[in-house]
Amino acid sequence: MLKKEYSKDLSKLNSFGMKVQSRLFVEYDSLMDLVELDFDELFHPVKHIGAGSNLLFTGDFPGTLLHSAIRFTEVLSEDAKGVRVSVGSGVIFDDFCAWAASKGYWGVENLSLIPGEVGASAVQNIGAYGVEVKDVIETVYAYDTKEEEMVHFDASACGYAYRDSFFKHAEGRYIVTHVVFVLSKAYAPRLDYGNIRAALGLDETSVPKGLTPQQVREAIIRIRREKLPEVGKVGSAGSFFKNPVVSRAEYERICAQHPGVSVPHYEVGDAVKIPAGWMIEQCGWKGRRSGNAGVWDKQALVLVNATGAALPEEILRLESQIIVSVRERFGIELSPEVEHL
Ligand code: EPU
Numbered sequence: 058m059l060k061k062e063y064s065k066d067l068s069k070l071n072s073f074g075m076k077v078q079s080r081l082f083v084e085y086d087s088l089m090d091l092v093e094l095d096f097d098e099l100f101h102p103v104k105h106i107g108a109g110s111n112l113l114f115t116g117d118f119p120g121t122l123l124h125s126a127i128r129f130t131e132v133l134s135e136d137a138k139g140v141r142v143s144v145g146s147g148v149i150f151d152d153f154c155a156w157a158a159s160k161g162y163w164g165v166e167n168l169s170l171i172p173g174e175v176g177a178s179a180v181q182n183i184g185a186y187g188v189e190v191k192d193v194i195e196t197v198y199a200y201d202t203k204e205e206e207m208v209h210f211d212a213s214a215c216g217y218a219y220r221d222s223f224f225k226h227a228e229g230r231y232i233v234t235h236v237v238f239v240l241s242k243a244y245a246p247r248l249d250y251g252n253i254r255a256a257l258g259l260d261e262t263s264v265p266k267g268l269t270p271q272q273v274r275e276a277i278i279r280i281r282r283e284k285l286p287e288v289g290k291v292g293s294a295g296s297f298f299k300n301p302v303v304s305r306a307e308y309e310r311i312c313a314q315h316p317g318v319s320v321p322h323y324e325v326g327d328a329v330k331i332p333a334g335w336m337i338e339q340c341g342w343k344g345r346r347s348g349n350a351g352v353w354d355k356q357a358l359v360l361v362n363a364t365g366a367a368l369p370e371e372i373l374r375l376e377s378q379i380i381v382s383v384r385e386r387f388g389i390e391l392s393p394e395v396e397h398l
Pocket of ligand 1: 184185186187250251284294295296297298299300321332333334335336338343355356357358394
């Protein structure tokens with residue numbers, strides 16, 4: 058079924074809670090409806106959205122927003138090693154994580170509670186706690202709006218990188234309809250990121266036995282609830298900026314400029330990733346307000362609609378202020394992770 062709404066209020070369709078409208082909003086719940094949609098008849102630009110949890114609407118959207126309500130979870134095959142599962146693009150990603158944990162399958166437990174839907178997860182290569190969704194994706198199925206045909210891509214053909222894929226650079230040509238994931242039955246907890254071990258009551262070296270995906274999922278949920286604003290209560294789009302990857306020389310320059318400070322970092326090949334949240338905190342922004350916008354007091358990488366009444370320009374002003382601060386203090390240019398529409 059196709060659902061079309063004009064002058065659609067988007068306040069509940071973007072997790073930042075911006076009170077904006079879309080000229081047209083179209084939702085479909087089957088492949089057939091998507092294929093039959095006449096794109097020439099829609100207002101342009103046409104943009105496909107997921108749950109709106111990684112978007113900042115900078116004003117009313119002048120064209121058409123498309124949304125998938127294709128929702129199914131189907132086990133395609135199962136053997137002693139694991140399962141292959143096909144999941145519709147409109148499924149809430151965390152519902153899929155909950156399903157996998159309830160069945161005892163490993164693979165997506167560290168991605169628990171990330172807001173958003175399955176289609177967007179494959180476009181954005183969502184990640185958390187040492188895992189990226191590309192690690193469990195086998196194939197992405199999409200509708201090619203240019204050739205007007207269904208296509209599919211193995212994960213290796215999706216150009217996956219940190220919060221990136223080739224879909225993001227194809228200017229809306231491909232609409233993800235469903236994703237095939239590979240989940241494992243083999244014992245495979247990934248506990249080495251940050252404080253997962255502590256959240257499970259483990260010390261840093263013990264090799265735990267008998268953990269379940271459900272226990273790891275619950276630990277991740279506890280960690281996220283402590284650090285991140287509750288979706289639906291405080292408007293935000295999760296991490297607002299990407300963690301910048303800099304050269305080793307640049308990292309060493311920053312260390313030299315901050316004697317006695319241990320600069321948090323992760324090795325990425327020959328380069329070094331420095332948490333943007335740490336830099337923003339060092340610049341004094343953590344917990345600060347700028348009008349109705351603010352920086353979350355428990356995680357400085359998260360910008361929030363602090364009062365619920367923030368206008369897009371207030372978030373944009375705070376974004377610029379933070380970029381300038383980090384540039385002046387560290388000589389590093391932050392770039393937003395959140396897509397601006
Ligand atoms: N840090 C601070 N102050 C802060 C925030 C972070 O000093 O206010 C430092 C700490 O040293 C901490 C390190 O930064 O150890 C990393 O912090 P955290 O583990 O919270 O992760 P992050 O790098 O800030 C990334 C993702 C998150 C994901 C977490 C956990 C990006 C842009 N963000 O944040 O993803 O949940 O790791 O894996 O890569 C999202 O994309 O929306 C998101 C929430």
